[in-house]
Amino acid sequence: MRRMSAAREELTGAMAGIAGGDRRALKTVYRLTSAKLFGTIARIVPDRERAEDVLQDVYVKVWRRAARFDSRKGSPITWLCTIARNTALDELRRDGRIVERAEATLPEVEDIDVLPADEWLCAMEESEALARCLKRLSGDQRRSIRLAFFDGYSYSELALKIDVPLGTLKSWIRRGLAGLKGCLGG
Known part of the structure; x- marks a missing residue:
């Protein structure tokens, strides 16, 4: 520390x-x-x-x-x-x-809903604590967060790519971020 x-x-x-x-x-x-x-x-x-x-x-x-x-x-x-x-x-x-990259990624079109969490995740990206906390999330939450924040998908692109409604995707990400913040003590 x-x-x-x-x-x-x-x-x-x-x-x-x-x-x-x-x-x-x-x-x-x-x-x-x-x-x-x-x-x-x-x-x-x-x-x-x-x-x-x-x-x-x-x-x-x-x-x-x-x-x-x-x-x-x-x-x-x-x-x-x-x-x-x-x-x-x-x-x-x-x-x-x-x-077009491997199945896991697409470039992001700016989404204002992403920015505050994006900054927080960017700072935490390589920490062991984040990796541990990501493992605790559901598979859909973990994958959505990784694709949106680490690989550059926008919410709308990601919803199309994994074939789920945009509202569902945003819920997964919101709940996943809340879980990460709780796990990381943020």
Whole structure:
């Protein structure tokens, strides 16, 4: 826990440095976050070369937007992960080519109902606690949450893909998120 707190403090300090125009701070943020952000992007943009380009775009955005980050409103990794995810989704939309991936994934069309939970899940994505809590959900809830939040499906695309009514899908996700928050102590 102490190690996580120290890493968050270092990252928060580096974000403040970027906001002040410190290029070394950007290198620090890159060092601390590039692997996680690349993983987030690669799940949405499966082509490695494109994913690397998106990662570069993310850090350009971070450089330009760092002054907007407010550590009182959330963690820096959540803020960065959200930028990475949105930039990856924008990349898929840019040329109008949506890459059909294996049964588990489709690109997301922005759905405002997703954003707050998306930020929360993005920060928790790789934790063991989340994996443990996901296993406790029903199969439909677990699969829907993974496809919507980790693989980039919109609710409407996902409902079509797995052939269930949109209301049913949203109920599965809502109940699943409530279960995850309870399990994770959120």
